[in-house]
Amino acid sequence: MIDQIFFEQGAKNLLEGVTDFEFKIQTIKFKIADLINAKNLNVLMGAGTSSGAIPAMKRMLELLDGKITDKSYVKLWKKLKKNNANLENILGILYSGRFYLEGLNSPRPDINSLIKQIENFIFNEINVNVHSKKDTLELYKTFYYKLAFRNKNQSRLNIFTTNNDLFNETAISELNLNYNNGFSSGVNSTFNPARFTYTFSKKIDTALEKYEPIAEMVYLYKLHGSINWVEEDTDSFFKIKEIKINTRKVPANNVLIYPTPLKQNKSLGSPFADLIREFHDKLLISQNVLIIIGYSFSDEHINNVIYSALAANANLSILIFGDYKENNILSKINDPRIYKVYGETGQKKIHYFDYIVNKLLPDFEINPEKTLMEQFIESLQKEKIKSK
Template identity: 45%
Template sequence: MKQDNIIATQGLTNLFAGQPDMDSTDKKVEFIKTKLREFFNLKNVNFLFGAGTSNGAIDTMSELYKHLKFSEDEKNEEKEFKSIVAKEGENLENILKVMYSARNYYNGIHDDDKKAEDDITHYKELYDRLIKKIEGHIFDSINVDFATKECPKILGYYTTFYQKLAMRNKDLSRIRVFTTNNDLFNETALDSLNIHYINGFSGGLRRFFNPALFNYTWSKRMDTSIDKYEPIENLVYLYKIHGSINWRESTPLPGNFFEIEEFPSSDLTSDKACLIYPTPTKQDKSLGAPYVDLFREFQNKLLEPHSVLFVIGYGFNDRHVNDIIYRALATNSTINIVIFSSKPKDEDREKKPIFFVDDNRIFTFSGKVWDVDDEENKVEGSKHTINHFDYIVNELLPNLDAFKKEDNLVRFVNQLNNLTKDKK
């Protein structure tokens, strides 16, 4: 027998209240699935992925702090790091904020006294080394080997997500995925399924960023005798609003204004990566290119009529992202926001007001599901959190019929590859 503590709300109203036959877990889950299917009939379907979608394969901020180690040659760096921790606590985001501020301070002052100037230079170099070390530590945690540890399982969730949703009805807009993550799980999953995606980069030998590409689509010719085309079905728009580990600032080609270049995953280094590191001051960095273009796309897409934004794995800790969502709710009467997350505590009311607003366009789903032995009334196996990425993609999201044909193609290719490998 299944039991649960599932919570489903519309505004501040319990969605299960007043519904007949909501006395079992299966009926509650089916009710949520039906509600989600309704949203997929809207013209514009958007997703916002946060760190939670890659959780398990990539360390959280608290885990990154625990795993940060200093060598014998880094005693000065370790001493300064610990002095910041004593004031800010074991929060890597706040620690980085202090370091960025300190570096900016020392870069902006000058003293004619030689001893004072030497001290300034010392701290400039010290904070440069510290920041480089921590940014490299974060980069290494993101640049994962997809064949090790939990990565294959997490990649499987992404693959299932795109298998289910990428092939929408061609009369509706293609799905758009906005993500604050810098990893390559989305791209790897899409490539494995042979699904085309537009991420703002174009070119052959060298791929540079151009936001105009988000206004393009891929089409196929319907008749060889006439110029008649229709959009292809297997296409996704991917917006990495905090950058990516495979983006770098490069010298642009002639005729190309943008300096952001996409590199192969085999050629990645932390010193040249173009991404926004997690700090409370990241809103300031997001005002530069290419982030300003990506955030503008996010804002414009949420202002389109008859839109829905599914929020998965995002904790509403980014002020810039939050402001865009709030602005959309304030100006677009036809948007719906579907949040897979438990309600924060009352003390977070000011930080995350979206959970405390009584607005019928805001939906939240959270809770756990577990099996119980009928005779002994003991929990069997582990509890499943319905607002976690794995449960969402495996149990809640609809499987669009249009993809069944493509799934057969993928199965054929996999079997063919396995057979040809055996002969080699």
């Protein structure tokens, strides 16, 4: 198979005329290292980062099909599936139907029952034992190992994710990193978006009131909720708590945005509106980079935040891993602030999470500037010799 690797800045092909594979990869790595060294670094992670452990929507539809056997709604399911090959579309139709019938005061039990079974199925597919998915967990750990140890003079790493699973939290904890996900510590862990404004520091001089930011710190924003979030009455203004998930039983009051076209409407409520606002505010800061991995641009409320930030912040650069020309405006416009990396070598997609983590991200503990520069010069010399 012929290697097809693309590295674009706006509409410009940065690898035009380059034939040497190693030189292509080193060119990409060198730019990634440069972007990651920005004062403010944000990462948007989508379902693709957990795809090795959690089925994609297409696969979920296949797995779910054989489980829909209840006579009260099996006919409805078959009709929906015949006209829609996408579980997200099916859920969207069901939610719309339920809303319409509730407005007419004419509920249909079969719709509610079918929605409940689909939601429970999705929840259980997401609620995996992360330690049983060792390969995926190790990828997350390597990802954080390479990005979280930033210079203390730079802002802490911001991770925004649409994933509901617990791979991020588990990987961060096992690396003994500190993280802030908007929840208080203690027995009753409750949500408070004000915590995202906190700076965590350590005292560096016992005689003086002198502090420095904790270096290994990650801010984690779960834009669509988490499988361990529930809504309960608490003393907090925000009625969201974190609980320990250790059963296959779905909490009746779980707080999740299921993958449907209607998620933009649900995202207007708390705590999701607060998380989206944090995403927007972080992208407006100067000297800023947003790296997008495994995100398909199917969430309009998130897309709109990115578009708005690009329109308002001239100092925002975006690096997109993936080819989304069919459904993403950012892949079509000629803006030098937007970089795109995609393609394949052999049987591997270079924009997939495993290749990005293992082959493209620099390791900041081994002086990436020097290492990547040396590799870049070596590849450049090889390319010059080859072209003579």
